[in-house]
Amino acid sequence: MGLTLIKTLTADDDSELEFIDGSDDVVLDNTYNEYQFYFVNIQPDTNADILSFQVDVVDGTTYGQSITSTAMEAEHDEGDTGTALQYRSNRDQSNDAEYQQLSEYIYNSAGDESASGVLTLYDPSNPTYLKHWMSVVNAYGNDVSQVSYHAGYIHQTSAIDRIRFAMTINDMSISGNISTGTIYMYGVS
Amino acid sequence: MAKTLISTHDIAVLGASESIDITDGIDDTYNEYEFHFVGIHAETLHTDFEFQVNASDDEGGDFDTSLITSNFFRNYQGESEDTGGPTYKTDRDLAVTAGYQELSYMIDQDDNDECLSGMLTLYDPASTTYLKHFQSRTNANHHNGEYTLECFAAGYIGTDDPTDQPAITEIRFRFDSGDIDAGVIKMFGVS
Numbered sequence: 572m573g574l575t576l577i578k579t580l581t582a583d584d585d586s587e588l589e590f591i592d593g594s595d596d597v598v599l600d601n602t603y604n605e606y607q608f609y610f611v612n613i614q615p616d617t618n619a620d621i622l623s624f625q626v627d628v629v630d631g632t633t634y635g636q637s638i639t640s641t642a643m644e645a646e647h648d649e650g651d652t653g654t655a656l657q658y659r660s661n662r663d664q665s666n667d668a669e670y671q672q673l674s675e676y677i678y679n680s681a682g683d684e685s686a687s688g689v690l691t692l693y694d695p696s697n698p699t700y701l702k703h704w705m706s707v708v709n710a711y712g713n714d715v716s717q718v719s720y721h722a723g724y725i726h727q728t729s730a731i732d733r734i735r736f737a738m739t740i741n742d743m744s745i746s747g748n749i750s751t752g753t754i755y756m757y758g759v760s
Numbered sequence: 761m762a763k764t765l766i767s768t769h770d771i772a773v774l775g776a777s778e779s780i781d782i783t784d785g786i787d788d789t790y791n792e793y794e795f796h797f798v799g800i801h802a803e804t805l806h807t808d809f810e811f812q813v814n815a816s817d818d819e820g821g822d823f824d825t826s827l828i829t830s831n832f833f834r835n836y837q838g839e840s841e842d843t844g845g846p847t848y849k850t851d852r853d854l855a856v857t858a859g860y861q862e863l864s865y866m867i868d869q870d871d872n873d874e875c876l877s878g879m880l881t882l883y884d885p886a887s888t889t890y891l892k893h894f895q896s897r898t899n900a901n902h903h904n905g906e907y908t909l910e911c912f913a914a915g916y917i918g919t920d921d922p923t924d925q926p927a928i929t930e931i932r933f934r935f936d937s938g939d940i941d942a943g944v945i946k947m948f949g950v951s
Contacts (some may be wrong), residue, residue, distance in 0.1 A: 573763035573948060586871050604798045604944060639908045641835035643846050660836060666839040692876035694799050699942075703899045704876040705910070722899040722910035723837070728873050760765060760794065760946075 605759030617747030640723025788886035789951030804938030830915025874901030
């Protein structure tokens, strides 16, 4: 096997993109013990929004699972005037139930900016372990290339069967829509 | 790019074991191999998850002759807002050493909901010209279980003779003490 494409969602100014097991041909159960979500050219409707995700248990509707996570970022600007490698303490969580941010600011004003990357979710249906995940996303923000490495676990031993992607602002609250972009969901086996 | 599943090593099938040794399927069929770790759970509290290899001149050996030079850094975050990183860890890297390369460390297991997941990429193990490069990224429950620990390790494997770089054909994953009590390792070929 390898990578099996499960579902493709293309944004059209959507407030969220959501994958729910059993809905619209989505499989998010013990069929695979590893799932990957590839983000291609995600652009926010609101300038400088941040790509984020949350998950929920079977039949859950709140998308407020507790997450503990790390956040590291490296950046370099087009003018070659500044670089950084830093821990982003405003993008991590400590057993908090906010949307988990995966990128830095994604700009949209010139029309050619976006973010791309991948999120791996491990064994979401496991009934014993906390659910680990890791991501890497590169984003264009104000003439700066910003790569973000995030990882952590969802503090939930019950099965996770749904995931939602949305845009947030710095305080992790939901912001504007996902204007364009595609998310490919794969099972890894 | 395509990934082809070569083999699956599931502790639920194999039974708890001191190590998972993969001794078949690493050859010149692919010039890139990925090892995916899912739900790796330790028998012993606060152990390190690590790997070593056997080269073709030591097949069936004790995973103790290939020399590794590596770098290692990590980020962590506690459930009570105790953050660290990115920090280089000089006690986790190797310098032309035949020891095991850590992929994560001080992993927690005593609440039984803790584990490690992640991935190791091994490049062109069948090359007889070049040192063999690798990169890994893992995430684990750490310390007393109230931390998430993300580790990055990378480096190369070979001999100290530039004219003699035998192929890598076998790899071992283990904890530095105790068994692997649960988890799955999947090996993919990348083409």
